[in-house]
Amino acid sequence: MTEIHTIYVLDTNILLHEPFAFLSFQEHDVVIPMTVLEELDSIKDRNKDVSRDARVAIRALEDLLTDASPEQVLAGVKLPNTNESQVEPGHISIFNDFALDQVVGGLSKNENDNRIIGTALHLQQNHRDKKVVLVTKDINMRLKGKGAGLKFVEDYRTDQLVDDIKFLTKGYHKFDGDFWQQVSDCESETTGRYTKHLIDKSLIPSAFMNEYLIDEEGSFAGKIVGMTDDKAEVLDLGHERLMGRNAWGIHPKNIYQGMAMDALLDPEIDLCILTGPAGCGKTLLALASALELVVERGIYDKIIVTRSTPEIAESIGFLPGTEEEKMAPWLAAITDSLEVLHKQDESMSGSMNYIMEKANIQFKSVNFMRGRSLQNAVVILDECQNLTAAQLKTIITRCGEGTKLICSGNLAQIDSNYLTALTSGLTYIVERFKNYEGSATVNLNGVVRSSLARFAEENL
Template sequence: MQTDEKKMYVLDTNVLLHEPLAFLSFEEHDVIIPMTVLEELDHIKDRKKDVSRDARVAIRSLEGILHNATPEQMIDGVALPSTSVDTRAQNGKLIIVNDHLFAEEISGLPGNENDHRIINSAVHLQNQHPDVKVVLVTKDINMRLKAKGAGLKFVEDYRTDQLIDDISLLSSGYKKFSGDFWQTVGQCKSDQDGRELHHTVTKDLIGEVFINEYLIDETGHFAARVESFTDTDVTLLDLGHERLMSRMAWGVRPKNIYQAMAMNALLDTHMDLVILTGPAGCGKTLLALACALELVIEQGIYDKVIVTRNTPEIAESIGYLPGTEEEKMAPWLAAITDSLEVLHKSDQNPVSSRNYIMEKANIQFKSVNFMRGRSIQNAIVILDESQNLTAAQLKTIITRCGEGTKLICSGNLAQIDSNYLTPVTSGLTYLVERFKNFEGSATVNLNGVVRSRLAAFAEENL
């Protein structure tokens, strides 16, 4: 957003709910907050929903800048705090405008709609300041369409927190080479360290890599993981395609190389964070649960399994369900109990086996809302359906993980239910990109539906 042209950015309410400090991201440009936005924040802050916290943070942050301002200064604008290291940079201003006083600039749109009042204020400023670029910033796609239809020249999504421009650029966690990998590499330095075999190859042959990225080839004979790299060389841990495919956890074997790579990361106790992405039916939840039971019950490395997920309108609807917190969470965590039954379907009584394993592995169902303030020690945390969480919500959960805790995040970016999130702005996407270079994390995109041919056809054609 750094240009010589001075701009005015009119912020919609959903931008401040998505990122409460968003008004600090526009550097030397002026930020306009219509009175209608403050009214909407005021109504939202007392709701019994997670979004109310974001509304309160936004209100407190605005008050922190405007608390000493006079009414005249509020209209003229209060200088925004500098976020630039350049001391010569001129800061923009934060301006509160009373859009209720603006004449109706848009004919044909009802004036009592909040969205229309915000659009009207942007159009009014555009007419009032023809020499300034006035931009309406909103996460609402339909509002962007209506604003353009109303004559507003510049409408944008809030993209400051986007690390990629297109979901196709999101890292899959592995790199697949055409043909035979060793035919491409030729000679390389290899070292045996106990049972582990390491290869050091020239970086030019592989290209850009990140730590713990998996490497496979089309022949189905090569599989490795990036251990370390420099500007010139890459050190690979040889995993072996056949060894990967022969791994087993709680009676489950991988059905394809993608599941095998995921299982390798899940069973590796040095991996504090494992991110599993992929379409419905690719085995994310089943693999996470099988590996968690293997590590907790069979190997005894962790003490318990905590399963949590984002639950739409959980704060309002959970109270009306009977029973304990675990019983209240059961409708949203049916995928976990279904997976447990699948893992024990050959038992004489799968339901009894499921209940026994839930008690033996100390599996606890928790709401995301109640994760804040906790410190989880020596446990495996499975965060299911994480594509519906924002980056801030994911940070809240990750920072709860104490010593000896392993976090497994799974999600399908094609199944986002939130009104304010898209695949590129989802917290899951943010997590994948931010943790690419963290030595204690691994990402695997489970490319391929293994649920059934019906599910595979539906994923591709519906």
């Protein structure tokens, strides 16, 4: 059955979320209402991170339409062919929604959202042979569109790699009962203190590199370090050895922290992704492991700590002091963790100041990471559930030779107006990097902060 030709009407927030989004609709047509261009124009000069995305979107549209005549822009300019299997690319056009005599559906013309909805309604009435879809990340606008008579309204889902957050990779596979009772065919090889097992891949059909294997009985713990079409090579870590890991005086409180600490302390792992609820130990484990790798083992030269919060872009300039002093209010989680690590010392504040200088701990804003090249450092990116996939790509590509990046976040605590657990950059990189041999993901299942925090996480 031939798919019906579709016209996609894009809201402003789609181009702010992904400036090149208009290239993602393959053989279908894309319509940009004039109001969207007006909104991009008003946003591009603001002192916010979002203004950069507005400027990128405007430049991208200008590059595509620069040689087109006004008549061609209104009629539709052919989109570039971005897919080899694509037979015929669609077209992009600018629609003058200000020329509409009235907004169909009884909505006021005084609001920008209503004019964009009006564009989609007008196209729906005049192109009955085509499917007209309004694409917006604004939930209320989707509701208004439906109420005004639009048949199709959608979120932008091109950046979604999973349909439900429960399908997101946890970074480990837990066997029911005893692991060895389920293994019928196994070849083992011991080299020094390490033992590797070659097991049938059918036991773990969706296995990926650096995925941890544990069992319900607590008798086995391993990590996949190699794969063929039908076999998986598993490094036997040992449950007790995993629980015996130590970083800056910190020991794992459960097997999930044990797996996380194993990945954090492994210099072969360039990217560690820690997910989990508030109070599961993400920040504390990341900082303790970073101090161990920099101060005790001397593998890296410094620790760079950065964190994304929606307020930083707006408020950091108004705070007094240097960049690090401006960042201090948002990085209190790091200093809290440092206090925990040194609370037994005779002079806690003296120890903290000494360690911050010894480990060369630097607090940086994500706004100033663009353009940098980070060498021989441990980079801790906290609260990265509030970043988009594009923003995370910008930071990850800053990491140079000998740099280890630790990304942590809680998908249940997203502060961005335009992100959900499914569209968060954290979800995106968990899925994108699961088959990369230099990365490891661990979902820290369980709150260890306090019984109060655990009860709140489970019941509120």
